[in-house]
Amino acid sequence: MTTYLTLVSKTHRLPEDWLDRIRLVSAKNAMQETFQLEEETLRQFLRLRRRLLDEGIDMEAESAYRSIEAQTNLWAEFERDCGLAYCQQFVAVPGYSEHHMGLAVDICFVRDGKVLEDHAPGKEALFARVHAVMPEYGFILRYMAGKEAVTGYGYEPWHLRYVGIEAAKEIAARGLALEEYLAE
Numbered sequence: 158m159t160t161y162l163t164l165v166s167k168t169h170r171l172p173e174d175w176l177d178r179i180r181l182v183s184a185k186n187a188m189q190e191t192f193q194l195e196e197e198t199l200r201q202f203l204r205l206r207r208r209l210l211d212e213g214i215d216m217e218a219e220s221a222y223r224s225i226e227a228q229t230n231l232w233a234e235f236e237r238d239c240g241l242a243y244c245q246q247f248v249a250v251p252g253y254s255e256h257h258m259g260l261a262v263d264i265c266f267v268r269d270g271k272v273l274e275d276h277a278p279g280k281e282a283l284f285a286r287v288h289a290v291m292p293e294y295g296f297i298l299r300y301m302a303g304k305e306a307v308t309g310y311g312y313e314p315w316h317l318r319y320v321g322i323e324a325a326k327e328i329a330a331r332g333l334a335l336e337e338y339l340a341e
């Protein structure tokens with residue numbers, strides 16, 4: 158249980174033995190891209206996805222597990238294209254990304270076979286629906302609006318974090334950031 162409540166943030170590095178503690182499994186999204194998540198996280202994500210699909214919402218995993226090496230490459234790519242200042246603001250330092258945990262997933266929406274663009278009409282309503290039902294499946298919104306000073310990140314409606322159903326329900330009901338919940 159405690160595994161799912163581990164904190165990784167700008168100030169908390171991924172535990173060294175993390176990959177010995179979890180089991181990563183692979184799946185494919187509708188775009189036929191392979192992604193990996195921790196076993197229970199994937200199972201619950203697919204249940205959440207099925208639930209939303211029944212409501213006519215096609216939510217897909219866009220980015221899930223990333224190794225420290227992949228994050229290092231991502232950082233180098235962004236530093237080359239956008240500069241160091243951009244990286245420092247928007248890209249997680251390798252070793253400090255929740256995506257290393259296999260418990261975080263960035264979602265996108267597919268409509269008529271296409272991934273919805275950032276400012277596509279109706280996208281906010283889709284996020285709102287996901288956020289409303291996901292605690293029942295163990296997911297929380299990790300980077301909330303108004304909690305930037307606590308989490309160190311701006312609002313990211315697409316970034317879902319698995320913490321287990323019981324914790325997710327309490328965290329969502331009380332509107333807490335994960336840091337605030339863990340500090341109690």
Ligand SMILES: [Zn+2]
Nearest residue numbers: 261262263316
């Ligand atoms: Zn993310």
